[in-house]
Amino acid sequence: MNFSFLLVAALTLAGALAAMALRNLVHCVLALVVGFVGLAAIYLQLGAQFVGLAQIFVYAGAVAILAAFVILLTQGVEHRTRPAAAMDWAVGALLACGVFAVLAWAVVRGVAHLPIAAPPSNAGVHAIGDAMLHRFVLPLEVAGLLLTVALIGAVLLAMRDGEAGA
Amino acid sequence: MLGKGIALGLAETARNFFGSFFRRERLTTVQFPEERLPQIEAARNFPFLVFDGADWQQGMRCVACQICEKECPPKCILIEKSKDKKPDATGKPQFYPAVFNIDVSVCMSCQICVEVCPFDAIKMDVDFELSTHDRFGGLLWDKQRLSKSNEHYHHIHPTEAAAVDAALAAERAKLAAKAQAASTATPAASTPATAEGQA
Amino acid sequence: MSLFILHLLTSIHALAASTIGHTLLMVVPVMVVFPALFAVTTLLERKGLGRIQNRYGPNRAGPWGLLQPMADGIKALTKEDVVPEAADRLVHFCAPVLMVLSAFLVYAVVPVSRTWVVAPLRAGVLFFFAAGSLMEIAVFMAGWSSRSQYSLLGAMRALAQMISYEIPLVLSAMVAVMAAGSLSMVEIVRRQAGYTGIWPHWFVLTPWGLFGFALFLIAATAESNRCPFDLPEGESEIIAGYYIEYSGFKFALFFLAEYLGMFAISALGITLFLGGWSAPFSFLAWVPTWIWFFAKLLALIAGFIWIRGTLPRLRMDQLMRFAWEFLLPMTLCNVFVAGAWKFLPAGVLRWLGCALVLLGAYWLLGRRLEQRGGLPQRNYRFAE
Numbered sequence: 001m002n003f004s005f006l007l008v009a010a011l012t013l014a015g016a017l018a019a020m021a022l023r024n025l026v027h028c029v030l031a032l033v034v035g036f037v038g039l040a041a042i043y044l045q046l047g048a049q050f051v052g053l054a055q056i057f058v059y060a061g062a063v064a065i066l067a068a069f070v071i072l073l074t075q076g077v078e079h080r081t082r083p084a085a086a087m088d089w090a091v092g093a094l095l096a097c098g099v100f101a102v103l104a105w106a107v108v109r110g111v112a113h114l115p116i117a118a119p120p121s122n123a124g125v126h127a128i129g130d131a132m133l134h135r136f137v138l139p140l141e142v143a144g145l146l147l148t149v150a151l152i153g154a155v156l157l158a159m160r161d162g163e164a165g166a
Numbered sequence: 167m168l169g170k171g172i173a174l175g176l177a178e179t180a181r182n183f184f185g186s187f188f189r190r191e192r193l194t195t196v197q198f199p200e201e202r203l204p205q206i207e208a209a210r211n212f213p214f215l216v217f218d219g220a221d222w223q224q225g226m227r228c229v230a231c232q233i234c235e236k237e238c239p240p241k242c243i244l245i246e247k248s249k250d251k252k253p254d255a256t257g258k259p260q261f262y263p264a265v266f267n268i269d270v271s272v273c274m275s276c277q278i279c280v281e282v283c284p285f286d287a288i289k290m291d292v293d294f295e296l297s298t299h300d301r302f303g304g305l306l307w308d309k310q311r312l313s314k315s316n317e318h319y320h321h322i323h324p325t326e327a328a329a330v331d332a333a334l335a336a337e338r339a340k341l342a343a344k345a346q347a348a349s350t351a352t353p354a355a356s357t358p359a360t361a362e363g364q365a
Numbered sequence: 366m367s368l369f370i371l372h373l374l375t376s377i378h379a380l381a382a383s384t385i386g387h388t389l390l391m392v393v394p395v396m397v398v399f400p401a402l403f404a405v406t407t408l409l410e411r412k413g414l415g416r417i418q419n420r421y422g423p424n425r426a427g428p429w430g431l432l433q434p435m436a437d438g439i440k441a442l443t444k445e446d447v448v449p450e451a452a453d454r455l456v457h458f459c460a461p462v463l464m465v466l467s468a469f470l471v472y473a474v475v476p477v478s479r480t481w482v483v484a485p486l487r488a489g490v491l492f493f494f495a496a497g498s499l500m501e502i503a504v505f506m507a508g509w510s511s512r513s514q515y516s517l518l519g520a521m522r523a524l525a526q527m528i529s530y531e532i533p534l535v536l537s538a539m540v541a542v543m544a545a546g547s548l549s550m551v552e553i554v555r556r557q558a559g560y561t562g563i564w565p566h567w568f569v570l571t572p573w574g575l576f577g578f579a580l581f582l583i584a585a586t587a588e589s590n591r592c593p594f595d596l597p598e599g600e601s602e603i604i605a606g607y608y609i610e611y612s613g614f615k616f617a618l619f620f621l622a623e624y625l626g627m628f629a630i631s632a633l634g635i636t637l638f639l640g641g642w643s644a645p646f647s648f649l650a651w652v653p654t655w656i657w658f659f660a661k662l663l664a665l666i667a668g669f670i671w672i673r674g675t676l677p678r679l680r681m682d683q684l685m686r687f688a689w690e691f692l693l694p695m696t697l698c699n700v701f702v703a704g705a706w707k708f709l710p711a712g713v714l715r716w717l718g719c720a721l722v723l724l725g726a727y728w729l730l731g732r733r734l735e736q737r738g739g740l741p742q743r744n745y746r747f748a749e
Binding site: 167168169172175176178179180182183185186187192193194195197 | 671
């Protein structure tokens, strides 16, 4: 728990909080990018270069941009804002507490709380590739299938829109 | 095959690139302040006031009729008519412009002032290097700055200037003959407004 | 005097011994050399384009126009910094900063010479793409925060183009990563630095390397918004694209970032396919390694200028079709060939076979692209 970790953690939390609280949706996306980059920095601090850089590449690079695209293409570009706090904030708080409780229980009761001598420094491409293509090949394929289905669905939606217009 | 056109284009630009170093005639650029193209006779850029003889105040053809001031589309000409009269180049007493200003930055070089002038007093100059550091005073030209001799006019537009001179001489000869014929009658009013029609 | 120099040298040595000093000695040259290269390149580009169009190019500031970049810099510095009234001031200010930051970050992993690399990361290639993707965010910030239709259109075009061409870019870079078996740029260069006879082991000398390099260059041209893929800043349509509302030094920063991006992606191409800092022949290995790196970089820059002087700008639909219907299948095919290369027995037959497969794919895909070249009938939903 050194100084740089505290700095990065504070940055990540600030980004996430700003992404929830800001009124302008584009500002929210930019704050989210800060959160993503902070998360990537935490991965990098743990010695997981591949995961950390992929986090920036995929989330800060592609996902945030896609989110920005969606906001700009669907909303009335920037004048539409949303209320800072939703009416049913109590429900949200309850859900958040529930999720936090489950996570905390998992951390405390799971094996992860056992002291680890040193973080595995070879969490590199080889280890990840090995795990992905041997032990976790089925979940990987299922995730790929899910994404393909989502892609086909998006194409279908876009096609119907085009036919209706023509 | 895909990419053939791109390869041909690349070869062409490479030929241009290397050719421009070895064959001087490829480079068509004129290096302006040092090199100049010969002046084209029909060129025109900015009006000037023509005067006859040696003294610009004495020989100024302009009689401050203010037609050009009224016709100027961007309104860049300012004329104030004089109170007194003074003899022009032919010795006839005429009004003259007390003030004749043209704003260089407003003028659009349309030549309408030249077309409407009944006295051939304003013509187009070819000088185009008019830039200055003083954007207010330096670009508002007064009548002294605007005055250029008939010799200058002959120098820049020889054909046109010769035609104008011939027309003016014919006009004066006609007037003189008329004056001689009617020497006993009352002298003709000083309205030489037919010069334009005859020229 | 000599005593002073000696003192200086020893102090530099002492500085280099400490970690901070070592980092400084690595970082400062990067921060100096590449912007200087930017200044030289703007002049070379204008001179070269001039010659391609049978003109002289800039030749007024200083002898042969050599001081032109300095004049441009002074002009940019002394110009007024205009911020549109409706602009989102904070985001508007951050965009050029983030742009230049990400452009410089990328150089951290580029091995300029045998010993000169700022951060020899294990996942260097990935770091390169990750830092480059921050540039997309900066483009979006610049385009959106200016509150101008032109800049927003430019940003949308730039993002659509960068996201589309990032896929072929990464896929074409992947063959070199596969061959080297490492994501570290230092390691990739080290794998190419050997010689057979006098010939180097550069990846570009293999069929998949040659095709990979060509595809990489095409995708890199699009990724750095260079001609003929410069739609995001097409002067005839949207004037300067996402940075239209920037003036003075902020504009210069965008310009700098754009050129730094071009150098960086050229440096990546050199590292992945052209053997990085290694000499082209074994008998030239005595020349300092950084000279080879910069020689290759200048050659690639000259190539970019040549392309810019030759090709006209593409249309948006041509751009997208080229990415998805030609580049993507071609790079996928290249990845398969590179994989097969690894398992086939070495020899001339392997070389010829792989080259034939790739040429066939090129011919088929190219024919398809040309046959279906015409624009389809467009239905305007709103314009009629």
